[in-house]
Amino acid sequence: MSGLGDVLAIARKARGLTQSELADLVGTTQPTINRYEAGDRDPDPQTVAALAEALGVTEQLLTHGNRFRGALAVDAHMRRQKTTKASLWRQMEARLNLLRVHASFLFEEISIRSEQHVPTFDPDDVPAQHAARLIRAQWRMPLGPVVNLTRWLEGAGVLVFEEDFGTHRIDGLSQWVGDHPVMLINASAPPDRKRLTKAHELGHLVLHSNVATDDMESEANRFAAELLMPLDEIRAELRKVDLGSLVALKREWGVSMQALVERAHAIKTVTPEQRTRFYKMMNARGWKTNEPGGEFIPAERPEFPTRIGDALLAKGFTEERIAQIAGAATTDGNPFKPTPINRLRAL
Structure with a gap:
């Protein structure tokens, strides 16, 4: 067998096609496409060419499965709302996996070296906050706010891609391809939310690449908070939190007012009642999804x-x-x- 099945399924799902729709495009039947994807049957060269053309990939990439380093079609770490339709997040997961295949295919031809790397830790041994502090130390990040997080990620060999997901319910997702992590981020999100998503996904890559825990999302959130808002450095600035100080802190630290309130609540400088009032105010002003102050946060474009x-x-x-x-x-x-x-x- 050629190993085509997994790559075919990934490319099809990434394009948002059903097996029947792909079958119509290449002039065959849905059961035949199903057999190709299951690995029960190999298509002839003419059909491989037709499949590649329909999916926008090369014939060589379709038969790349046997040479891919690491599992294909893996579940991605994903920052999304719980109410997101399964069909939508499965398509974005396939988009990430297709990018992983493209990257793996390219890395067979060229070698990429980076100044730093993304280490991995066992979350049972290294708590999320400590892992974030270790990252800042290993990457020699200066004290204070993280300027251009995307550049730091890319300096450690992370491939960051941005696409408009067509929904605000999914922020981003990540996985490894060989020695290089890949992130896919929602391009339509505001800059502060993208930064938090990238930090969150880095937390998954650092903490959950080799082990799954029952508290992965909370661990990734704690990692992101410590990476972008180190407690020892921001604690004094969160002693008094009001609307004016939140806008100023957002501009300084490059994170949302909501993230700042959550940070203050975690260290108990904001009470549960104050937190509730803050979110009611945000909803009343229509700021829950469109906070003020975003224009002061520089856009970070992957390079x-x-x-x-x-x-x-x-x-x-x-x-x-x-x-x-x-x-x-x-x-x-x-x-x-x-x-x-x-x-x-x-x-």
């Missing part, structure tokens, strides 16, 4: 994937060849597409 494309372009590869290396059928579908300015220079 690592395009830098990989730029490096290959500088070595003389064409855009079409770079897409092929990443397993994408077209240059537009290449997640490692070079930046526009470098593409123009190469013409």
